[in-house]
Amino acid sequence: MIAWALTLFTVATLFAADERQLALVLKAQSDFDRVELSATPQVQEASACVQSQAGLLPVTAPEELALIHYRKGYCTLVGATSSNDQSGYLAAAAEFDQAVESWPLRFRNGGKKRPPEPLSSGLQVLASIARLRAGMDDRAMERAQREISAAVQAAACVSTVMPPDFCREVLATGRQWLGWMALRAGNLDLAATEFSGFAAAGWPAWVAGRKAFDSGNYAGTVVQYTQAMQIWKPIWQAPGPAFLKGLGPRPDLILALTERGGAELLAGETKSAIATLDEAIKADPADARALFLRGRARELGGQKEQALGDYNLASRTAFANARDLASGEAHLYRGIMLYRRRDFVRAEEEFSSALNFEIPAAIRSDAIAWRRLAAVAGGACVTAREYLAPSLAAASPYFPKEEARAMLASCSADGTPNSVTRDSAK
DSSP: OOOHHHHHHHHHHHHTTOHHHHHHHHHHHHHHHHHHTOSSOOHHHHHHHHHHHHHHGGGOOGGGHHHHHHHHHHHHHHHHHHHTOHHHHHHHHHHHHHHHHHGGGGGTTGGGGOOOOOOOHHHHHHHHHHHHHHOOOHHHHHHHHHHHHHHHHTOOOOOSSSOHHHHHHHHHHHHHHHHHHHHHTTOHHHHHHHHTTOGGGSHHHHHHHHHHHHTTOHHHHHHHHHHHHHHHHHHHSTTOOOHHHHTSOOOOHHHHHHHHHHHHHHTTOHHHHHHHHHHHHHHOTTOHHHHHHHHHHHHHTTOHHHHHHHHHHHHHHHHHHSGGGOOHHHHHHHHHHHHHTTOHHHHHHHHHHHTTSOOOHHHHHHHHHHHHHHHHHTTOHHHIIIIIHHHHTTSOTTSOHHHHHHHHHHBOTTSOBOHHHHHTTO
16 A cells, blocks of 8 residues: 555645645545455446546646556556456556656655655556556567566565555566466476466466476376366456456466366376366367367277267367368368278368468478378378378377378388278278
8 A cells, every 4th residue: 555654745735735636635545545455346446546546647746646657557457457458458558657757757856855766666567467468469478578577687666656565466477477478489498487486376387287298298297287277267267366366377277178188188098088178168169179189089089980070070160260261270170080081082182271271380290290191091102101201200299190100111112002001090
């Protein structure tokens, strides 16, 4: 809370000059305290606070502008968080930026005998978080990473504008965002460093799971992902976390289910994988990848017809989600379905079509390997030696590499398929 000594000084100064201005000061202070002291402030309270700070700004002395802009930004951010309003996030960031710009004015006349203070690092981090909430494109994240890193490295939390304890909490939230951005970029070591000390947020366990996945330890991945999700669910499911905790990076619980289901199928836990992916699909029926992974789990579990149904549904769902029906992912899933039906020619055509559209790198690698596998299954053993084998290293763990190696081994030395070549594709 803002030091009452500062407010009383302002009140005493204004009392003799203008009782109306005094009323504005008291109302603005009261409205802000109501929002600040509430663990789950209401939208109406935040809106009233924003309005009272806005009404006070025109009559505020330059020395106190940083304080009022901070309070207005804080209440605007609370309102935006409650309603998930992107324009509100941008408005909050603008207020925090103005607080930063107004900071030197606090000491232009000796700061009314108050010693100069370094700029509160929390202001800079709050502005960056608000902008991240408004939109997470690459440019926004680059700016946020730069600004938050600078604020955390030169941390200053001694301020009469932002309470020091709250400032330190904001900086800790900023560090979590740095970890999240490193995780998104695939820099797992940096993510682990930034998330260190935040076990209660669940992110360290998720990063450990990602590392286990990359090393091929899928059982370990399941353990770590499960631990992270057990932490996340009570925090992020309705009614959601308190304001400050809610400013941190929000996990995608549906994506987490899909990723855990994928790790379970790779660990050989096909029944658990199907159950987990069922939950993910129930939460988001438009999740084509979850449908594909469930199909893969069913295939590995011996449920061939159900697997074909999931591959077909994954393809149709991906097409439905695509713009102008242009989906490399959809063609990939359709190709897998046709391959499992032993229609190798049409399957190869679908895999080729998948590569003609924009497609994530991991899926592209799988599409290449599937196309070459379909060619070999169709009898082109020369393709096996020259193209299929090199493509296996880049393919994801979800590609049937052992099946492909068996097919490679079945090709005779002169490049013609043995009888088991086509049988291995059954």
